[in-house]
Amino acid sequence: MDKKFANLVSSVVPLPIENIDTDQIIPARFLKATTREGFGENLFRDWRFDENNEPKADFVLNNETYKGRILVAGKNFGCGSSREHAAWAIGDFGFKVVVSSFFADIFKNNALNNFILPVQVSEDFLAKIFRAVEKVPTTAIEVNLEEQFIEIKATGEKEHFDINPYKKTCLLNGYDDIDYLLSLRNEIEAYETTRPFNF
Amino acid sequence: MGNTLFDKIWDGHIVASRSGHPDAVYINTHFIHEVTSPQAFDGLRKRGVPVFRPGKTRATADHNVPTLDQHLPIKEALSRKQVEMLTANTAEFGVELYGLGHPYQGIVHVIGPELGITLPGMTIVCGDSHTSTHGAFGAVAFGIGTSEVEQVLATQCILQYKPKRMRITVNGQLKKGVVSKDIILYIISKISAAGGTGYFVEYAGEAIRSLSMEARMTICNMSIEMGARGGLIAPDETTFEYIKGREFAPRGEEWDKSLAFWKTLRTDDDAVFDSELVFDAADIEPQITYGTNPGMGMGVTGNIPALAEIEEKEQLSFSKSLQYMDLQPGTQLLGKKVDYVFIGSCTNSRIEDLRMVAEFVKGKKKSDDVTVWIVPGSKQVEAQAIAEGIDKIFEDAGFQLRQPGCSACLAMNEDKIPAGKYCVATSNRNFEGRQGPNARTFLASPLTAAAAAITGKVTDVRAMI
Numbered sequence: 132m133d134k135k136f137a138n139l140v141s142s143v144v145p146l147p148i149e150n151i152d153t154d155q156i157i158p159a160r161f162l163k164a165t166t167r168e169g170f171g172e173n174l175f176r177d178w179r180f181d182e183n184n185e186p187k188a189d190f191v192l193n194n195e196t197y198k199g200r201i202l203v204a205g206k207n208f209g210c211g212s213s214r215e216h217a218a219w220a221i222g223d224f225g226f227k228v229v230v231s232s233f234f235a236d237i238f239k240n241n242a243l244n245n246f247i248l249p250v251q252v253s254e255d256f257l258a259k260i261f262r263a264v265e266k267v268p269t270t271a272i273e274v275n276l277e278e279q280f281i282e283i284k285a286t287g288e289k290e291h292f293d294i295n296p297y298k299k300t301c302l303l304n305g306y307d308d309i310d311y312l313l314s315l316r317n318e319i320e321a322y323e324t325t326r327p328f329n330f
Numbered sequence: 331m332g333n334t335l336f337d338k339i340w341d342g343h344i345v346a347s348r349s350g351h352p353d354a355v356y357i358n359t360h361f362i363h364e365v366t367s368p369q370a371f372d373g374l375r376k377r378g379v380p381v382f383r384p385g386k387t388r389a390t391a392d393h394n395v396p397t398l399d400q401h402l403p404i405k406e407a408l409s410r411k412q413v414e415m416l417t418a419n420t421a422e423f424g425v426e427l428y429g430l431g432h433p434y435q436g437i438v439h440v441i442g443p444e445l446g447i448t449l450p451g452m453t454i455v456c457g458d459s460h461t462s463t464h465g466a467f468g469a470v471a472f473g474i475g476t477s478e479v480e481q482v483l484a485t486q487c488i489l490q491y492k493p494k495r496m497r498i499t500v501n502g503q504l505k506k507g508v509v510s511k512d513i514i515l516y517i518i519s520k521i522s523a524a525g526g527t528g529y530f531v532e533y534a535g536e537a538i539r540s541l542s543m544e545a546r547m548t549i550c551n552m553s554i555e556m557g558a559r560g561g562l563i564a565p566d567e568t569t570f571e572y573i574k575g576r577e578f579a580p581r582g583e584e585w586d587k588s589l590a591f592w593k594t595l596r597t598d599d600d601a602v603f604d605s606e607l608v609f610d611a612a613d614i615e616p617q618i619t620y621g622t623n624p625g626m627g628m629g630v631t632g633n634i635p636a637l638a639e640i641e642e643k644e645q646l647s648f649s650k651s652l653q654y655m656d657l658q659p660g661t662q663l664l665g666k667k668v669d670y671v672f673i674g675s676c677t678n679s680r681i682e683d684l685r686m687v688a689e690f691v692k693g694k695k696k697s698d699d700v701t702v703w704i705v706p707g708s709k710q711v712e713a714q715a716i717a718e719g720i721d722k723i724f725e726d727a728g729f730q731l732r733q734p735g736c737s738a739c740l741a742m743n744e745d746k747i748p749a750g751k752y753c754v755a756t757s758n759r760n761f762e763g764r765q766g767p768n769a770r771t772f773l774a775s776p777l778t779a780a781a782a783a784i785t786g787k788v789t790d791v792r793a794m795i
């Protein structure tokens with residue numbers, strides 16, 4: 132896993148479908164691995180391949196025209212199961228950014244914990260990206276984490292996105308939450324002495 | 331201004347809240363299972379840190395286990411490896427395991443409550459989104475990812491942003507043939523699969539209060555299906571009655587002190603929620619889903635929406651979903667032939683669910699064209715069902731009572747619905763491929779599922795009781 136997040140200019144893979152759940156991103160039967168690697172192979176498995184494991188020609192990941200490190204998807208991306216394998220599969224496939232107008236909470240956390248940036252944009256801006264890519268499949272998009280904006284390079288259309296300052300620091304520097312929590316050891320032990328029961 | 335129950339529990343568990351940082355929240359109980367824990371234990375090994383409070387984590391094997399011949403070694407190599415790794419990891423790190431063959435084994439969200447591990451006022455997490463189930467006891471319980479499982483193992487804490495608060499009130503009384511599963515499917519169909527995103531929900535109102543603990547668990551279980559982080563119900567006499575005497579529940583003096591504390595766990599009258607929704611139980615009929623997310627549901631006698639009723643930008647997703655289901659917009663589901671009935675999962679596999687189904691099917695026989703799987707939520711549920719003779723009723727009806735596990739809820743083991751087949755399921759997700767590649771799922775209550783098993787079709791159970 133690439134821990135630090137650097138600013139990025141890339142073409143995108145458009146997936147204008149809403150409510151994409153983590154069962155689609157990585158079906159349950161591929162959750163049997165005991166390491167974090169190799170899940171990219173089965174990313175969107177049942178949309179990408181048919182029963183005979185032949186690539187489905189009409190699915191965007193099988194279309195040579197669309198490539199890039201930015202996945203752009205319809206609203207409520209990553210709903211359903213909490214499986215972090217979904218974030219691992221997206222990262223392992225080579226995506227660094229997922230853009231949507233709305234993310235499910237657990238997926239957002241999982242993505243950030245794996246140094247994948249979820250960029251939440253307005254419905255309007257999302258539609259603009261889809262339109263731009265429909266016209267020119269190689270449309271380049273810039274995602275700038277330091278300055279928190281996303282820009283369609285060809286048209287200069289731009290939008291600010293939010294990210295918690297703590298998470299931003301983690302992403303830019305490659306820190307993770309456990310490093311921080313481990314540093315709170317004294318506070319945690321002190322807290323425990325204030326609780327008479329296990330609740 | 332007063333506080334909500336959620337605020338009281340959350341705020342009471344904050345270990346550190348530094349500016350610019352998410353809250354470090356202390357976790358009272360952590361459940362783990364074989365699928366989302368191996369990489370977390372691996373992480374601990376790489377960092378060279380132990381499990382900080384091993385006594386506060388409990389493990390079981392559920393997602394991947396076979397539901398037949400559990401006494402034999404697991405046939406499928408990868409599943410076996412995951413289960414074996416759980417055994418090895420829990421032994422190495424000193425965590426208690428209720429593995430295959432253990433009398434407490436079962437679906438993680440079924441065993442926590444039935445063993446008296448889940449208690450009011452707790453913070454509870456698990457690497458599984460349906461951890462919200464435990465909220466039925468007045469606990470703040472939510473699902474987490476594997477990196478977060480590692481956080482909890484390493485520090486007994488988790489870094490989280492505090493969700494907003496939503497209250498969903500269901501007034502009035504349920505009509506005949508309508509059960510708690512119908513309440514929650516109804517709510518999700520009204521507010522959509524994303525309607526609760528960013529929120530922690532408190533369920534209130536007469537219809538919720540009058541439910542048993544197990545029925546309340548069904549409601550809280552599906553909070554995640556509207557996108558909510560979790561859902562809870564303030565504890566009351568029903569809650570305390572349920573907990574008393576369970577294996578790990580407090581006893582004696584500890585019980586009295588606990589009870590005194592639990593009785594304080596309620597939302598203040600003047601507390602303000604970020605969002606309030608109110609429903610009337612009398613409006614709810616038995617529910618069924620027709621699409622590929624739990625928000626795509628309706629009353630069992632209803633019509634699937636016509637394309638024109640769907641917002642334009644949602645039409646593509648809607649059509650794709652109906653195409654997958656091979657259903658036509660604007661048509662009825664009633665009378666649709668079904669191939670499988672699955673009664674199980676952490677939503678509806680408790681003893682009351684099995685009793686409800688048994689009472690309904692007693693003396694009836696399943697339709698010849700339907701395969702019926704009943705998968706109890708735990709070894710204890712299974713034993714209880716057998717002790718009550720429920721297994722005989724199922725056998726006479728032609729239903730197959732299997733052994734505990736997640737089974738066809740996510741089809742990670744052999745229990746898969748074949749491609750193209752229709753299954754009425756009491757589980758919580760109807761996503762594409764959830765019950766097996768190209769399987770088609772109708773989510774419903776145990777009663778509606780049992781009715782379909784008898785008639786072989788999507789049926790309005792009210793006509794049969």
Ligand code: SF4
Pocket residue numbers: 392393437438439458460675676677735736739740757758
């Ligand atoms: S029964 Fe289904 S939803 Fe529940 S824990 Fe198992 S896989 Fe998850």
